[in-house]
Amino acid sequence: ITEALIGFDGLSIAISRTNDFAWDLKLSEVYQALAAQVPVDGKWVDNPYTTWDQVNPGLPAVEILAYGPPPTSGTRDAFVELAMHAGCEELGYVKNGGFDGDWVEENCSRMRTDGPFVEAGENDNLIVQRLEADPNAVGIFGYSFLFENLDRLKAVSIEGVEPNSSTIADKSYPVSRPLFFYVKNAHRGVIPNLNEFLEEYMSNDALEQGGYLSERGLVSLADDLLMKLQDAVLNGTNMEPKS
Known part of the structure; x- marks a missing residue:
């Protein structure tokens, strides 16, 4: 996970x-x-x-x-x-x-x-x-x-x-409070459209300051942490550090 x-x-x-x-x-x-x-x-x-x-x-x-x-x-x-x-x-x-x-x-x-x-x-x-x-x-x-x-x-x-x-x-x-995102890695490539969903959810359009999730109230990460988040989720590794 x-x-x-x-x-x-x-x-x-x-x-x-x-x-x-x-x-x-x-x-x-x-x-x-x-x-x-x-x-x-x-x-x-x-x-x-x-x-x-x-x-x-x-x-x-x-x-x-x-x-x-x-x-x-x-x-x-x-x-x-x-x-x-x-x-x-x-x-x-x-x-x-x-x-x-x-x-x-x-x-x-x-x-x-x-x-x-x-x-x-x-x-x-x-x-x-x-x-x-x-x-x-x-x-x-x-x-x-x-x-x-x-x-x-x-x-x-x-x-x-x-x-x-x-x-x-x-x-x-x-x-x-911090908000966390979890992915069961065994589902990658198995659940239809999961990879496409992850790519969209991790996109700058969604997550960066001014992105559509921030327009719904998400307080976005700083740029350096955002890059670590994207790398971790898209490559199936845990994010370090977490905050």
């Missing part, structure tokens, strides 16, 4: 363009708003927060309502790992309590089920409609989907950084 890094994606929290508040959330605030359990007065309890200003007085006094992916989604898995776990680890209760990664994974992975977090299914377009209907609600998407809907949505900054191709590629945006 050939494994190769094809680019990067970010997980974004987005809101309707009609919302005029300058949203900038810490990962710890994302966790406190959306997690099933949080620390309150030194105890680990069911999440009592119903409005954003209860999480941070500097945030709007509006209801917490977030539409996100279901547990069957890879986007949900990535959001839990990159946003929820990271946010949980920033809490003083966790930092000062000597809790390790296993504790965080066991106790900080569950999203709320009492209303403020709504599993919206796999239909991201439906989430966009809901955000337009309620300008105070937020949605959780892959950056590529936000990129395609910037005429209707805007990104919420995380830790002072807004997701875009530059901040995702240089990893300054904290909720970003």
Whole structure:
């Protein structure tokens, strides 16, 4: 099997363009708003927060309502790992309590089920409609989907950084992830049109900055890594280095 890094994606929290508040959330605030359990007065309890200003007085006094992916989604898995776990680890209760990664994974992975977090299914377009209907609600998407809907949505900054191709590629945006491409080499020359598919997928027209995949939101690799990717996939070797 050939494994190769094809680019990067970010997980974004987005809101309707009609919302005029300058949203900038810490990962710890994302966790406190959306997690099933949080620390309150030194105890680990069911999440009592119903409005954003209860999480941070500097945030709007509006209801917490977030539409996100279901547990069957890879986007949900990535959001839990990159946003929820990271946010949980920033809490003083966790930092000062000597809790390790296993504790965080066991106790900080569950999203709320009492209303403020709504599993919206796999239909991201439906989430966009809901955000337009309620300008105070937020949605959780892959950056590529936000990129395609910037005429209707805007990104919420995380830790002072807004997701875009530059901040995702240089990893300054904290909720970003690499995207990998896998090919079973035994299928080369056996599966009809596989080689032609690989050649097209690895073409500059598809992958380079300004290519048609970047126009759909893929954050492209730098030129030197792109050449390594193309060489690895077309010649059936693993990409080294992978990032």
